[in-house]
Amino acid sequence: MKKHNYSAGPCILPQEVFEKAAQAVLNFNNSGLSILEISHRSKDFVAVMDEARALVLELLNLEGKGYQALFLQGGASLEFLRVPYNLMKESGKAAYLDTGTWANGAIKEAKAFGETVVVASSKDENYNHIPKGFTIPSDANYFHCTSNNTIFGTQIKDFPKTDIPLVCDMSSDIFSRTLDFSKFDIIYAGAQKNMGPAGTTLVVIKEEILGKTGRAIPNILNYQQHITKESMYNTPPVFAVYTSLLTLQWLKKLGGVPAIEKINEAKANLLYNEIDRNTLFNGVAVKEDRSIMNATFTLVNPEHQELFDTMWKEAGISGINGHRSVGGYRASMYNALPLESVQVLVDVMKELENKI
Template sequence: MKKHNFSAGPCILPQEVLKQASEAVLNFDNLDLSLIEISHRSKNFVSVMDEAISLVKELLQLPEGYSPMFLQGGASLEFLMVPYNLMKQGGKAAYLETGVWAKKARQEAEAMGEVVVVGNSADKNYSYIPKGYTIPSDVDYFHCTSNNTIYGTQIKAFPKVDTLNVCDMSSDIFSRQIDFTQFDLIYAGAQKNMGPAGTTLVVVKDEILGKTGRQIPTMLDYTTHISKESMFNTPPVFAVYVSMLTLRWLKENGGISWIENINNQKAQLLYSEIDRNPLFTGTAEVEDRSNMNACFLLNDEAGKDKFEAMLKEGGINGLNGHRSVGGYRASMYNALPLESVQALVDIMREFERQS
């Protein structure tokens, strides 16, 4: 039976990418050696890293002066690396707190200096994106999280800032067209929308670095990794390779504009059913709903066992909501086909018919 993978992460990946990756594990580049046993300094893998970096620049339409890096430690390490590299000694930063990961980022920054929380939606369990907040003019940078995987909210319009602009795009990177040059630093764990767990994409504007006045540990210094082209230490070769294949797949099919159109169709299809079907209720404010993660509840928990039996029979995987929200979460990342969303909607309609 075909499985419809709505898992929140690690994410679904294109079937053709999985096939190519599995072949490379056995025999990479016709070397009769595995991708994961060749030297990362070999010209064969260096070409992989070069293509991955080039694809990032092309897909995000970045001008000269931006450096993409493939690092390790997940977005969680970036929570620390961002203030280490951007917060001046004795300085401060502004954070928009819209979910668990945004909160964790803020907490890490507090270890480095003063943090101003300019907006916080914890009062309604992070079910909305704060609006109308003011960013102080004397902060070293502003940090936001573009998409909140757990709560199903997404920033639709980013604020204009008079300081450095930083965004955690872990769960919606490459999913929609925006002006990426409005940001001075972007980071994203690969496992939400780009590749397997193990690498983190960081894109930084070169000119903003080296101005904190603090001593930065070598491994936490972005300039270290830029100068060594993401190979200061042994990179996670498999995660980088699969991310490169996914970015290549995206480019060959039409880029971000192509996938944004499909993502909009998927979100429209599912949210329309959530709003129409009297058995379900969405948890996020309508204007802030995420196109990547749709969170919803059963209005009557008495039907839970029956609904979940129908989901299992229909091959629906990974739909359980996060424990802090409950209910269900349909993660509709780039590689999830429209037909999978239709399969879920069909089950929701049949559940209504039988209730």
């Protein structure tokens, strides 16, 4: 049976990426060797890394604007630490926006590191919206926000204007919508939503903001070191980088970010329209802050849960159980999820209505 994979991440990638990645595990570039056994210094892999780094900047429209793309390890959680190490001055401070679990993780790591101001939080309302109208202290060394909140289903639509460096964790919505990415100074993202498999983290940096803290930075945490070594300061996660390249190539072929944005909007509209129309369901996030990646919703009557769960499982849907901190359901509609899969979910929701 056809599967409809709504996993919140790691998540669905394009079928052609799975096929090409599997082929490379057996025989990479017709070399007679597996992608898993070649040197990261081999000509073939250096070409992969170079193309992946360049394609990131091309897809984000950041070519020739002083940015560098790195493929690192450690997940967004390691960037929670790298960011203050690279940007927070010895007796400086940082400003953070608290929009959910992952924003909070970033804040905790920064607080343990140095003075950290939380400019606003939606915690009191279980992160069902994005705080607005806050002030960013102009003497902070940087401002950090999380563009999309996977768990709560909210997404920043308008990023605050600020003169201090703007840092954004885009783990769960990078490459999903057009933005003026040149407004950001650091963008980072765990690969395992829209870019590739778990195991690499994309970091995009405006190089000129580095080197201003006067602080000694451990080599492995120093962005400048990774830039100087062209993202090969130490052995990179070869397979994860290669599979990310395949996914980026797929996206480019499709028409890039503007093309996938249209598809993502169509998917989100289809599902949110049904959530709003169908009286059996309620949306969780406030409408203006709804994520086009992760839709959170609940059943109005919890007694319908058993039937609904049986029905979507029978339809081949997986991964829509909500996170424990929200409950209900979460449909993650990352780039590679086809519109057809959303239609299957919407049909199940309508069918539930007919049955009750």
